Amino acid sequence: MKILVSGKGGCGKSTISAMLGKYLAEKGYRVLIIDADESNPGLYRMLGLPKVKTLAEHLGGKKRAKILMAAEGKGELDEELFNWTLDDIPDEILAKKGNLAVLTIGKIEEAEEGCACPYGFLARKLLEGIKLQENEVIIVDTEAGIEHFGRGVDKHVDVVVDVAEPSLESIELSKKIAGLSESLGLKHILVLNKALPGVEEKLPVKPDVIIPFDQSFIVDSLNGKEVEPIDQIETLWKSIAGRIHLFSP
Numbered sequence: 001m002k003i004l005v006s007g008k009g010g011c012g013k014s015t016i017s018a019m020l021g022k023y024l025a026e027k028g029y030r031v032l033i034i035d036a037d038e039s040n041p042g043l044y045r046m047l048g049l050p051k052v053k054t055l056a057e058h059l060g061g062k063k064r065a066k067i068l069m070a071a072e073g074k075g076e077l078d079e080e081l082f083n084w085t086l087d088d089i090p091d092e093i094l095a096k097k098g099n100l101a102v103l104t105i106g107k108i109e110e111a112e113e114g115c116a117c118p119y120g121f122l123a124r125k126l127l128e129g130i131k132l133q134e135n136e137v138i139i140v141d142t143e144a145g146i147e148h149f150g151r152g153v154d155k156h157v158d159v160v161v162d163v164a165e166p167s168l169e170s171i172e173l174s175k176k177i178a179g180l181s182e183s184l185g186l187k188h189i190l191v192l193n194k195a196l197p198g199v200e201e202k203l204p205v206k207p208d209v210i211i212p213f214d215q216s217f218i219v220d221s222l223n224g225k226e227v228e229p230i231d232q233i234e235t236l237w238k239s240i241a242g243r244i245h246l247f248s249p
């Protein structure tokens, strides 16, 4: 199964992706978290994993990704390139702990290096090509906003976990994410994160999962502490399971 996590900047996408990944790995699934956010410092840190090469670096850098993207545009891309299973992913691009691994697509490193479209292309091709077994789950942590929909990354997932925080802008964006998910025939789950008491009653939409604001997340992240799944992650998983036929390991 492929789960994509989407939402406004800073709403908690990476935190929730990391907690869900760890929770599922502990349940016995084989989990790959794809860090498809080209701007954040790296999700591997939240899981206490080392920095490894990105997929873009492995393939020869962003310029090569751009060449591959152009080749696809001309119908000249070798479509076998990403016909991978989880076992085919080269070790040098996997930050691993037990049955949990993180793969980073690529990061913006320099001023004026150009747009991140080649990274969006790589994320889309990887998700399109990869074949999963029943006990394998991919979680895609996306960049802030909805550009991944424009890049076609979402076409190749089963469910969108739409994370909102209690602000009008975030809720409006989440409604848009719900509409875009529906237009692609994807299951959609709304998570209200950083919720303060009573705030959900004021919302124009009903969240499937509510995660309270908890200052310890911020303190732990500043201290570089690894995230641990909280109880609401089980509720999130049950919401996903309620919409999709799932295999239990």
Ligand SMILES: Nc1ncnc2c1ncn2[C@@H]1O[C@H](COP(=O)(O)OP(=O)(O)OP(=O)(O)O)[C@@H](O)[C@H]1O
Residues within 6 Å of the ligand: 007, 008, 009, 010, 011, 012, 013, 014, 015, 016, 037, 040, 143, 144, 193, 194, 195, 211, 212, 213, 214, 215, 216, 217, 218, 221
């Ligand atoms: N429920 C919560 N309560 C309080 N703080 C939270 C909560 N969830 C996440 N945070 C904090 O919010 C900050 C942003 O979280 P995170 O990096 O997961 O967001 P993001 O949506 O992935 O951000 P970006 O859009 O920059 O990639 C972090 O400091 C994190 O610890």
